[in-house]
Amino acid sequence: MNELELLKHIYATATAPSAEVPIPPGDDMAMVSVGGRSILVAIDQVVAGCHYDEAVTPLSLVGRKAITRCLSDVAAMAARPLVSLVAATLPVALGERRATELFDAVRETxxxxxxxxxxGDIAIYRQVAGPLVCSVAIMAEPTGLGPIRRAGARVGDRVYVTGVLGGTRADDGLGHHLLFEPRLAEARLLAETLGQRLHAMIDLSDGLGRDASHLAERSGVQIVFDAERIPCRSGAPWRQALSEGEDYELCFVATGEVPSTLEGIPVTAAGEVCRREPGAPLVVVRSGGRNLDATELGWEHRSP
Ligand SMILES: [Mg+2]
Known part of the structure; x- marks a missing residue:
């Protein structure tokens, strides 16, 4: 099963956007208007064997990741989180002590x-055996300019990435993918600093190639990265940095001067926004004088 194909079907068959839903499915968060106020909502999940290795990962880090994954989507909209809800399905063998460790970490994070x-809600597998699933929904509110969306990149803009990419899962199964800081403060600082010059943004959960292709598609443009300018974590080759996923950094599109750091985190100009000819790839990487189609280099979630 292909997650992108399934999402396309869901978007195509979703109820048409209404005045109550100014941002429909297809962005990092949807937006609803309630009593004249705009509220952003998103849901995300962490699944044993898919988002972490259950043999090595402490439940405290699983609970942490369930919240921080969802907060990364809040950062992508430069929004401020308000409240969260959690729903978990637990193996019966997990036991009360470990279940408590999970929920304490969710609450503390x-x-x-x-x-x-x-x-929230808790269910326990009794008839069948299944993996631990922890789903988190978050409500947030736009700040300053309002939510920064995936659409809005313009030809001639530059494409920036915060932090370093790749090598997110260490050999022992732990590492950055469990311990990352959602870029909430950095995103809001960016929106304040750049104002109307910040045109589009997404968080990097599925790999720079695939996530940038969402930006390009929504904006009706092509994004061209320079392989040598992709900021790689030490030891990670650019192809891995482009495709591995779970970086939870920000990829944004802006015009004019952009700060070289945000709250101490490096900001790198890694690409540019170009006109997209019909049928041309959404994302291209220039490497050694060649243009490679990077659209399909992103990490594809598959059903376990
Ligand atoms: Mg996202």
Whole structure:
């Protein structure tokens, strides 16, 4: 099963956007208008064997990741988190002590990021054996300019990446993919600093190639990266940095001067926005004088 194909089907068959849903499915968060106020909503999940290795990962880090993955989508919109909800399905063998470790971490992480947990649901596999699944929904509010969307990149803009990419999963199964900081403060600082010059943004969960292709598609443009300018984590080749995923950094598109660091995190100009001819790839990487189609280099989620 292909996650992108399934998402396309869901978007195509979704109810048409209404005045109550100014941002429909297809961005990092949807936006609803409630009583004249705009609220952003998103849901994400962490699944044993898919998003972490259950043999080596402490439940405290699983609970942390369930919240921080969702907060990375809040960062992508330069929004401020409000509240969270959690729903978990647990193997019966997990036991009460480990289940408590999981939920304590969910609650503590949510509070740490000013996104208190206000409810949820727990189910336990009894008839069948299944993997631990922890789903988190977050509500957030736009700040300053309003939510920064995936659409808005213009020909001639530059494409920037925060931090370093690739090597997110260490040999022992642990590492950055469990311990990353969602770029909430950096995103809001960016929106404040650049104002209207910040044209589009996405967080990097599925790999720079695939995530940038979402930006390009929504904006109706082509993004061209320079392989030598992709900021790679030490030891990670650019192809890995482009395709591995779980970086949870920001990829944004802007015009004019852009700061070289945000809250101490490096910001790298890695590409540019170009006109996209019909049928041309959404994302291209220039390497050694050749143009490679990077659209399909991103990490594809598949069903376990
Ligand atoms: Mg996202």
């Amino acid at each position: 949510a509070e740490h990021y000013d996104c208190p947990l206000i409810g």
